[in-house]
Amino acid sequence: MPKAPEPPKGRRPRTTGAPVSGASVSPPSGSGGSPRRRSRRTADATAPRDRGGSGAEPTGRPALTSRAAILALLVCVIALSLAYPLREYIAQRAQIAQLKEERAHTRQAVQELAERYEELQDPAHIEREARSRLHYQYPDEQAYILLGETSEEEEVEDSGPREPWFVELWDSVAEADRPDA
Known part of the structure; x- marks a missing residue:
C-alpha cells in the first residue's frame, strides 16, 4: 500500500470527515469513537512534535509576524507624530504661566x-516731600543747618580704608611673608 505524504514540520495536516484515498477508515482494535475522531488521532500520531527544548527547529509561529511589525511601525509613527505637538503644548502652557505671573506683577x-x-x-504730601527732600522753606521761615552731626551714610564712608587699595594689598603680601607675625 502506498504511504501517504508526510506533512511539513511545524504544520498540522488538515483533516476532514472524509477519508483520504488509500487510508483505512476502520477503527484500530480496541478503540471506539466516531471516524472523525479517529482520523484526527491517526493524523496527530503521524505528525512529528517537538515538546522539549532539544534544539530542533521551532514548530510554532515566528516571534515577529508581518502584522506585528506593521502594528509596531504604526504605533511608532503615531507616537512620533504626537511628540512635537505635545512638546509645543507643554511649552505654550509654561509660557502662559509665565505671562500670567508677569501680568500679576504688572497689575501690582x-x-x-x-x-x-x-x-x-x-x-500736604507735596509740601512734606519738598521740605524733606529738597530742603525748601517758605520765605518768612529760617532754615538751620546743624554742623557736627553726621548721617549714617557719611559714617559708613568714613569707616572705609584710609590708604589706597594697592598699598593694602602690598602690606598683606609682606605680612604673609613673615611667619612670626
Whole structure:
C-alpha cells in the first residue's frame, strides 16, 4: 500500500470527515469513537512534535509576524507624530504661566503707581516731600543747618580704608611673608 505524504514540520495536516484515498477508515482494535475522531488521532500520531527544548527547529509561529511589525511601525509613527505637538503644548502652557505671573506683577505695579498718584494729588504730601527732600522753606521761615552731626551714610564712608587699595594689598603680601607675625 502506498504511504501517504508526510506533512511539513511545524504544520498540522488538515483533516476532514472524509477519508483520504488509500487510508483505512476502520477503527484500530480496541478503540471506539466516531471516524472523525479517529482520523484526527491517526493524523496527530503521524505528525512529528517537538515538546522539549532539544534544539530542533521551532514548530510554532515566528516571534515577529508581518502584522506585528506593521502594528509596531504604526504605533511608532503615531507616537512620533504626537511628540512635537505635545512638546509645543507643554511649552505654550509654561509660557502662559509665565505671562500670567508677569501680568500679576504688572497689575501690582500699576496699583502702587495709582496709590502714589493719589498721594501726589494731596497738597500736604507735596509740601512734606519738598521740605524733606529738597530742603525748601517758605520765605518768612529760617532754615538751620546743624554742623557736627553726621548721617549714617557719611559714617559708613568714613569707616572705609584710609590708604589706597594697592598699598593694602602690598602690606598683606609682606605680612604673609613673615611667619612670626
